[in-house]
Each structure stands twice: as structure tokens, then as C-alpha cells.
Amino acid sequence: MTQELDLDAVIRARIRGLRLARGWSLDALATRCGLSASTLSRIETGHRRIAIDQLSPIARALGTSIDQLVELTSDDDVVIHPRRNAAHGHTTWLLTREDELGGLVVAKMRITARRRTGALGVHPGHEWFTVLSGTARLQLGERVLLVEEGQSAQFSTMVPHAITAAEGPLEIIVVLDREGRRAHLDPGSGDVEDRAPAPSH
Template sequence: MTQEADLDAVIRARIRSLRSARGWSLDALAARCHLSPSTLSRIETGHRRISLDQLVPIARALGSTLDQLVESADDEDVVIRPRRDRAHGATTWLLSREDTAQGLTVAKMRITSRTRRRELRVHPGRDWFTVLSGTARLQLGARTILVEQGQAAQFSTMTPHAITAHGGPVEILTILDRNGQHAHLEAVDLTPDGSR
């Protein structure tokens, strides 16, 4: 099978799966995207070539985008491995690919450093995190804010800031834009398990 045929099969499977997940028959989807049920059936089964002018209304009707329907199915390495930064007492799991179109990085962090104050950083944008377990100490300029399990924080990153553990290890889920990723993850040892 060629790479083009593989992608074609993936697109067909995505259309069928999205339609089935919504509980729609071929007739129901056909009415929403203004194609005949027989054309949709042939597209899903591979008996008809898929054209761009058909994919756009199909994607729209399914609540998807053309990009989502045709994106590569490259899932060779789906395991998320922790990256340890022993110098700063943190372990990071990157939950999104580094090359996302939106430029956002989602990461889970386990911070164990309690006594050592981290350097306060400033960068353009906003940061957001929620505490999964433990208590985070958010240093915002001269203020110290304790963010407990189940709580979230959002703040301007033009205020000098740092996140550390308070009273024991803390696990957070954070969303960073490109500036935040650079500022917060640049010092992290990116080799698996912290080994060089």
C-alpha cells in the first residue's frame, strides 16, 4: 500500500467513525453535507475517490475541519516519557507535540523542590495551571499565593513569577504558549530520565 492509499484509508475510517459516533445513518450525514447517501457509502468503503470539494462539506457536517480529517496518522511513539530536571526538582511530561499549529504546550509537572526558591521569570503572554495533587506556591512579584488541589490559577506572565511546591510534592497540569514554554521548560533536562 502506498502512503497516499494509507492516508486515504485513514480519512475514510475517520468519516465513518465520526458519523457512527454521532449515531447518524448515511442518509442523515448526506442531508447535512448535500451529497447522496450512495456517494457517501462509496467514499466510506473506498469505491469512490475522495475529492476536496466533497471533504469540506463532510468535515463541516461532522463538526470537524479539513485539517483534522486529513492530518497524518503518525502515531509511532504514543508513550509519553517523563523528563526530569533534578537541578530544579521537577519532572515534566509533555502532553502535546512540540510542533502544534496553535503554538500551545500542555504539560503535567511534578515539582518536589520546597525550600529552594526558583528564579522569578517574566515573558509575554499568560500562564494557566491547575493543581492535580498537593499545594503549589505561586510567587507573583512580592505576593505568594497558595493554590491547592482542585484549584486553578491564571496570570499575566509579565509579572515576575515562579511555581514551587508547598508542604510536599505538587502535581500540576499547565498550558503554556510559545513564550511560556521557552521560559519554563528551557532549563529542563530534556533527555529521558534526566540522563545525558
């Protein structure tokens, strides 16, 4: 029952919002959808239940569909939640959906790990990042570059590489291409936290 009441409230708010966005009065919408202005007013204010046969002409007049009027969404479609990976010393916020921007993924990362022992990572593709705060230590094979706040770096990931914090916490915006996403976001196993792009590979 609660979900039904919530859906009614969502539909009413969408009808009213779309009407106002177009600058239409109740009379203007009534003329376009064939309902009376008083009926529309009662629908928008919740004093009248919305009948399914009324939704179709209202949706058509507002330039939308019944599906879009009745679709329930959750905060998960809007709010970005951090993915923490204590083992690698970083927290990641995905800023795009993983299936958008032609395969590119944009993420904000907070990195606290200064150094990582072991082999550097290699995979096909390119990566790009810009430093929001702190200093990044970018290792490319034998080369070590310091990337300061406000600076950016772009490199081929076929070069063995790692990104760590030079001094204190580091915050970056990173863009991963299709191959980078596969290497960092789509491992064969692991929980959701392990699917964040790793700051060092």
C-alpha cells in the same frame, strides 16, 4: 506494500464512518456520488480496490476532500507524552499544541522539587495555575504563598517568581502566555526534555 494496505484500510474506514455519521445508506451515498451501491459496498469491505477517479465524487458527496480521505496520521497527533526533567524535579504533559489558542500553552505538571536555590526567574507576561493535588509553594519576590488543592493563582511574571512543592508531590495545570512559552519552551539549546515549562524559574 504494508503502508499501501494500511492506507486502503484508512480510506475505507473513513468513507464508511462519514456515510454512517450522516445516516446514509449505501443507496443514498450511491445516488449522491454516481457510483452503484454494490461498488461502494465492495470498496467499504475491501473487496474492491479504490480507484483515484472514484475518490473524487465520493469525497465531494461526503463533504470532504481527497486529501482528508487519504491523510495518514500517527498516534503522536493524539497521544500526549510526558516530558521529564529530572534536573528540575518535574514531569510535564503538554495539553495543547504549542501553536494553538492564540499563543497560550496549557500543561499538566508533576513537581517533586521542594526548594530551589539561586535567583528567581523574571520575564514579561502572566502565568496562571490551578492545583490538582498537593500544595504549591509560590514565591513572588519576598512573598511566599501556599496554594492548596483546588485553588488557583495568577501573577505577573515581571515579579521574580518560583513554583515548588511545599510538601510531597504537587500536580498543577499551568497556562503560559506567549512570553512564558518563550521563556520556558523555546530555549536556545537543550533537548526535548529541557523544553518543558520549568516549575521554578
